[in-house]
Amino acid sequence: MANAPQAIWEFFGTELKRRREDAALTQVQLGELVFVSGGYIGQFEQAIRKPQLDVAQRIDQTLRSDGFFERLCRKLINDRRYADYFAEVVELERLATRICEFAPSAVPGLLQTPEYARAVILAANPFVTDEYVEDIVTARVERAHILKDVTRPEYWVILHENVLRIPVGGPAAMARQLDHIAELMRERSVWATVTPYTAGAHASINGSLKLMDFEDAPPIAYTETSFSGTLMDDPAVVKRAERAYDLLRVAALSPEASLALIESAAEDFRRCATST
Template sequence: MANGSRQAVWEFFGTELKRRREEAGLTQTELGAKVFVSGGYIGQFEQAIRKPQLDVAQRIDQVLQTDGIFERLCRKLIDDPRYADYFAGVVDLEQLATTICEFEPTVVPGLLQTPGYARALILATHPFAADEFIAERVTARVERSAILKDAARPRYWAIVHEGALRTAVGGATVAAEALDHLAELSRQRRVLLQVFPFEAGAPANNGSLRLMEFNDAPPVAYTETSFSGTLVDDPAVVKRAQGAYDLLRGAALSPEMSLDLIESAAEDHRRCASST
């Protein structure tokens, strides 16, 4: 993970720790005594000056009864080979988010991918990888989508460029199945899905963009290119990203028209598959 992205997630760790501690009615000194560190250390954790060891994070979860949140954040930040270094911390943040807004200009968003589609993308970037490596990455990506099935799932709003729908990732059959999955999620109202059409011209944001909001922590923005990602919590920059997303939303097709286009693109892929 890039240093800026890692630091931003540790800062979220500290903000969440402070909120949970205060909800439990504990001072920094009182919590420190319960998890066998000084109150000064707790203050440094909350300010993201010092990073807690895994066993301390586990004890904090036990004392604050936080269902393993701090342990999971700590583990992801320490190491998770299933994700790119710059993305590992984002995975835990999306599990805490109340709202996720995403724009993808070239592919179906990761949370909405089918196993076949995910496998094709991972193979494209790791053509010499072992089958076990590919399978592990696919499983990790598909497991992330579980947050959209939970009753307390975040509100998820995705804008996908039409170019992503027209690209036969994994071949025509795999692409058609991926778009069928998108259409079904839209019909079930599990996600709010819009398509940014070709005729809309240049999008307000050229790369991948994700905005995440939380109950009692500031919103963050995440941008990604082919080889790096950046997690941003600077309020001014996040506000600019939100403005860009509003412009994307305004230029995209309505959810109803988007669903029609997704279904049409899926049918086009099926026709290509049947003609080969």
């Protein structure tokens, strides 16, 4: 089932190309008619970019496809395992060349172990079914595969010390979560640093912050709180977010000291788990 979404993207792309060519339109011409670039249409046809509902609706109007692409988007492509405000972020992570993230209180999704993710989901949704929980956990684990891909983005993350101290899932699960982060750091799959309590006041953000750079598109900033998230592409706003991240980076420990603190916290949790 893991390849099902990609297969649907490919079906969308194949149908789009066939119907576009039947209408004697180039990618550039169709793009102009639906207010996107020709390259954007090409990414749809090659199943590189997830089809967007608003673009699908305009394609239907232009190609007179009787709502075909809109229905495909609504029923098959839009993944309900992600909140509406986060679905596009998942796609952008796949396209990014660099991701910079600040986590003030919880381990970011790209770094979460299944145990940790399960505990976070249940804490926010105590009455859901086991099937629902496992669907979300699976989606989160699948997202993290981008850190193992050959074409993986550079992933920079700043963790506030809160992240290391809150025992999500219990001491044993927390020790394994911190071990996982430490292992990724040693493998050089991620570049992680920690803002310690001793840093005092810093450029804290009310919620998490994610910055994404792309090879052929402007950078994007994303902020998230408990129940909402906001994608921002206004250059002035993104610049302010980048400055805030730079200030957070200055307040963080070195990678070496950060790794030592993460390993120390993991050992503390391990001792706590064995003593209970």
